[in-house]
Amino acid sequence: MGKLFGTDGIRGQANRYPMDAITAYRLGQAVTHVVSRGKPAGHRVRIVIGKDTRISGDMLEGALEAGVTSMGGNVELLGVLPTPGIAYITESMRADAGFVVSASHNPYQDNGIKVFAGTGYKLSDEDEHEIEDLILGDGLDALAAAPHDLGRAHRLEDAAGRYTVFLKNTFPRELSMEGVKVVLDTGNGATFQVAPAIFRELGADVTVIHDEPDGYNINENCGSQHTEDLRAAVLARGAQVGLAFDGDGDRLIAVDERGQEITGDQILVVCANQLHDEGRLANDLLVSTVMSNLGLTLACEKYGYKHHAAKVGDRYVLEDMRRLGANLGGEDSGHVIFLDHHTTGDGELTALQVVATMLKTGRTLSDLAAAMDVFPQVLVNVEVNRKPVIDTVPEIVAAIGRAETELAGKGRVLVRYSGTQNLCRVMVEGPTQELTGHYAEAIAEVVRCALG
Known part of the structure; x- marks a missing residue:
């Protein structure tokens, strides 16, 4: 099992690792432990959980709730609410953290979990790394609350209204x-x-x-x-x-x-x-x-x-x-x-x-x-099986170089991986739609052969 957090939380196919109930449960535990540090004696961690409308949201919401309460934290369930609404509620209620169960613009088969700190901003890289270590390690069970210290869950009925x-x-x-x-x-x-x-x-x-x-x-x-x-x-x-x-x-x-x-x-x-x-x-x-x-x-x-x-x-x-x-x-x-x-x-x-x-x-x-002139731009998403550093793949570097030479300063090329999916994004801007599409597809074909 490798790194969990991408550029926008944890993503994957629903009911498959890492978007399975077991990992979500452990995520709830780990986040509760991390945000509890430095709090006054007697403080009980409070975490909000919201979701979008995909069918797997109920499963992951329940698993997160179980993880938080097993560590002695209390949960406020927001139900279906946009991600920015969950960030707002997290900060305005002075909660310790907020979970968003959503895969954003991905299809229903996928899901994801984002974590907001109590400030309404996303967690720091340092906190994410510590949470990953806890989830992937074997020390969480020893940190679980005693039976009389378990947390509770409540539903916040007016979250959408707020x-x-x-x-x-x-x-x-x-x-x-x-x-x-x-x-x-x-x-x-x-x-x-x-x-x-x-x-x-x-x-x-x-x-x-x-x-x-x-x-x-x-x-x-x-x-x-x-x-x-x-x-x-x-x-x-x-x-x-x-x-x-x-x-x-x-x-x-x-x-x-x-x-x-x-x-x-x-x-x-x-x-x-x-x-x-x-x-x-x-x-x-x-x-x-x-x-x-x-x-x-x-x-x-x-x-x-x-x-x-x-x-x-x-x-x-x-x-x-x-x-x-x-x-x-x-x-x-x-x-x-x-x-x-x-x-x-x-x-x-x-x-x-x-x-x-x-x-x-x-x-x-x-x-x-009309204040902005939109230059012809083509974006091709290529499914890949691996993600080596682009500069280390000679054939891709050569394809990019050829396109940049032919564009001669009248456009640009950008090739990068998606942070949330197994995709390589090939973006080309150029003087005409036809030329731009030609260069983008030429590079994309090289990426398919090299990494597909």
Whole structure:
């Protein structure tokens, strides 16, 4: 058994190691032990647990609950709630930690567990390493509580209501959504109740699609990665905007009034421009990742603020935001962090800020998004059986070199592994869609032969 934590918690196929009940039980034990250190005498650890709508969530939730209570900790069960909502509840209730049972945008067969510290931020690398050592070692049983010290579990019935109030308070009070037609695609995931409630309570004319989760249909041809139905619904309804969330609600992809998809990078530029115009873009800095479109960098230069590219992964974006004093950052996937409001990426919060910008400026989303020119970009995901360092595979290095030479400075190539799946991501930007696709597929084929 190897390393458990990836860039975004622990992931895997449900009911198979490491996403099995036994490992989740031990994770609950290990986290409870680690967060209990340094607490005052008599303090009983309190941990919240929330989940998305996939069928394996109940199994993993129950296993985590058993692990926490076996170590003497108490549990607050939140039920189905978006990941950022669980982070918010963890911090606002002053809990010691929070578990999120979700595999985000992955299909129902997968699941994952993320861990938030009591601050609402994700655990440090040091804490994750210690938790891994405890899970993979043989000392947890000796740390279990005596029978009279076992913990208890309670269900927090108003978790969704608390999160809804928090989100509504991030929307400017002087603005009203009355008369605004909005279509929401909740991806049959964790936002299926909360997101419609927020927009209706703020006065919008709301149409909702893909809001009937059955445990199996989460992210299935819907949500932030599949906007075809949303685009059609926006046009059919004559809506001003369409908003698509992923399975756990930490990502947003938007659709404008013409039915065109707006990328996460464009959303970042729309929001950065508004904050910059209002003098609220901290340190005049926008943080994204090395995967962001070249058009984002050029937009930052055009509109007079700085840009920093972090490593891929929301935790690295957040680390660099805090280090550099930025209050806005995110990824092209639609994972956007408004650090003035929240400790983590939040699709619903981002959606509210996008609509607020439309209302403040009186401009359509298509007009706002046109502030960024999107360079042709092709991303090819290649399934791999192993993940050696890219620079140590000569044939892949040679393929990348050939593409970069032929692009001659008019594009770029980025090849990296997914932190959560057995995939190698080949990303190429170039002067035309045809050339970009050609170079991306050529490199991808070399990766398939070398690592498939």
